[in-house]
Each structure stands twice: as C-alpha cells, then as structure tokens.
Amino acid sequence: MELFYSRDIAGGICRLDQDESGHCIKVLRHRSGDEINVIDGCGTLHRCRITSDSHKGVEAAVLESTEGWGSHPYRLHMAVCPTKNNDRYEWFAEKACEIGVDVISPVIGEHSERRIFKTARAEKILVSAAKQSLKASVPVVNEPVSVKDFIRSYSEGLRLIAYCFEDENIPRRSIREVLEGYEGSDITVMIGPEGDFSREEAELALASGFVPVHLGASRLRTETAALTAVAAVYFRYM
C-alpha cells in the first residue's frame, strides 16, 4: 500500500508538498481523478481523489478519513542519549517507529560523548518508517535537552530509567516485571549513553519518581537497549 504524507489537510482539501508531489506525479505517474492515501502524521489516514496533478503541488479532495489508523494501545516516550555513531540512533528511530513509539527525546547525559543531534534528519526517517509500516502517526522528535532538564520537566505516567551500575541500596527490577505491574498505558523510558548515566543523574531521576529497571543479563549497546525497551512495552500490550 502506497502512502503519502501531508501536514496540510483542512476543509476537505489535502495538499502535498513539493517532494511528495514530485514522487506522486513524476515517479508514480498519478493524474487527476486517481485515488491516493495520505497520512497526516497525527494518526489519521485520508483517502483522497487528486483534483490538481501539478508535480510541484498536488491537491486532492478528502473522500474518507480513518482516525487511529495503525495505532498501538499505549503511549510511549523514549528519552535516549545520542549514540557516538549517529547511524545507530537513526536505526533505533526507524525500528522503534515500526514497532510502535510516540515521542523520541534525544537527551544529553553527563557522560555523553555526542552532544549534538539533528532533529530534522530523524524526522525524515520517521516519516518514511511510518509509511513503510502503515501507521498514520509519525513519532514526534523533540529538540535535545540535558538528562537533568528532561527529568525535571517530565512527570506523567510510568517513568523508567534503565542503567547498568548496581547499587545495593536500590534494587532494580526487570522492565518486564515493572511493566506487568502497571495498570495504565503512558510510559516513558530513559536510556543512557555508552558511558551510562552519572550517579547524580540516576539519583535525581529516582528522587523525581523514575523507577529503576534493568533490561536483563545481556550487555546491550545504547540503541539496542532502547529498542529492547520498545519491544518490552509492545509485548506488554500485545
């Protein structure tokens, strides 16, 4: 199933931007009168009929709209420190979108080597991934903030922090166990950088209501840990 993406859908009219229009008209050779399917990135699929087939700006009339198309029964916010190699983060974003995630926040930890994150690039990857995996909702990518600012600013739902160091005073449970004991469906998971969270970051998180979890016995890279956490949530609501 071929999907287009547009943020410009109002009053029964859908407009594609130049990229999407070029793809629709030049590559796929659609013409006025053809039906196309357009996602709005916010959860709704629109079945539309093309009324103007300019390759610079397609216009189409909305015939039918389906809300919550390709949605999942939870709300997941992944706050993940950028990886040294950016490809690995982009891979995580793509796969997380396929499985099911709502918000991705790049967070910069005290031990983060990479402190820059290109939000626009990740957004492009997520639009492709949403189309590919037949979801009308494109995950939101936030601008990067520090781990501590993220902890302080965010206080809804079940908030989990996965870190690797052992602390006798704070026993961590497995993410599976904690998720199974949670009745709601609004979950945030914070995953640290290659060098883990600092003790101070972990302590601030715990003091702010984050629940410490582990992701099992395997030693996972940042992006693998993050995707494993997405899978844990996905299975919880399967």
Add this chain to the structure above:
Amino acid sequence: MELFYSRDIAGGICRLDQDESGHCIKVLRHRSGDEINVIDGCGTLHRCRITSDSHKGVEAAVLESTEGWGSHPYRLHMAVCPTKNNDRYEWFAEKACEIGVDVISPVIGEHSERRIFKTARAEKILVSAAKQSLKASVPVVNEPVSVKDFIRSYSEGLRLIAYCFEDENIPRRSIREVLEGYEGSDITVMIGPEGDFSREEAELALASGFVPVHLGASRLRTETAALTAVAAVYFRYM
C-alpha cells in the same frame, strides 16, 4: 573489557590468528607477560598470559577458564529469509547476538527476492558483536537452505512460524502467549521474506509441527520481525 577470539585453544595453550595477533600486538601494544582475555566462540572465556608476542601469531598460556560466560537461559535458533538489502540482515545478526541467539539459518523462501547469502561476512559481524556484548559464545551461521528443506530437517523443541496472512481455519496466537505456555527452553523461530511465506510453505510447516504465531498488530520488516522475536524469547526467560 577487551576480548580476543580464538578457535585454537588446546592443552592450556591459546593461539591467536593473524588478524587478532596484529590487533593485540600492533594496535593494543601487548607484550609477553601481559594478561589477555580470549573467548573461544563456544561459550568459554579464557584468561591467558602472553608467552610469545609475534604480531603474526600470538601464543598465550591459559590461566583460568570460565564456561558459559555471558550465556542466556534458552537456546534460540532463528531461521530468517535474507532481506533484499543485505545490510538489514547484518544489522539483525548483530543485534540478535547482543540480545542473545544461538544459531542463525538463512532460509530461502519461494517469495524470496534475494537467494544468495554470504555466511562468512555474517560470521565476522557476529564475532565482533559477541566481543562487544561480552559473550563467550558466537552464534553459529548455517549455510542457506530452502524454507521447505529447513522445515523437513528440523524437528526439535518449540518451533514457531510467523507469517502475515490470515487464515480462518488456523488461528494464530501471539508469540508472547505461545512462549509463556512453553515449559522448555529450546526454540526455533522462522521469519519469512518481504513477500511472506507461500501458502504451501506455511502448510508444510504446520503439518511438520510448527506453531503459527503473530508478532502483534504492527507491520514489521523482515529484520525487525526477526529481532522482535528474539526480544520476545529474551523477555520470556528474563
């Protein structure tokens, strides 16, 4: 923790091949008398002392051996059709090794577009991934066989087949549910190509004792489906 890999460990002597020796002596500048940690790829970690520091062939005396180092409490065989883009399969192999897998079989389905698979390249990636994730066991990669030959040749443990088409006569349960109902720890999961298994392949699998499962509501690419199945098994035994 820095790990070396050797298949040549016997009689208390460990020999590194030319690649590993070059890395050990030229890059990391180890010398006779230094201690190094060597995995044998079969589950044992050997702490060794270098006795000969040639960059073409390091020899070391085994001081201590730890069996089952970095192991997991299940045995997982993933039979996965090659992806059109080979990078995606290699990504799967790397991530599956990090999380925990024992055998990877590339299987060629009737709908497979890619029918060639380079085993040697995947093996190299798996050695790196095992070192990175601190596991002494390197997953085995089999030579490719057809899906039907794989089904006919393999009959141990719990065997699952994940396919996408619905069949009213054969209700599929979720992989999570099936795994939770299984008391053993020997699992095989078969994942089809982009175009899914053929009906004939699915029927042969079911007739041969494979259990049909789904991986939830999300539409996953081959490599994402495969990794999600690995995560499902990992969580089952967490």
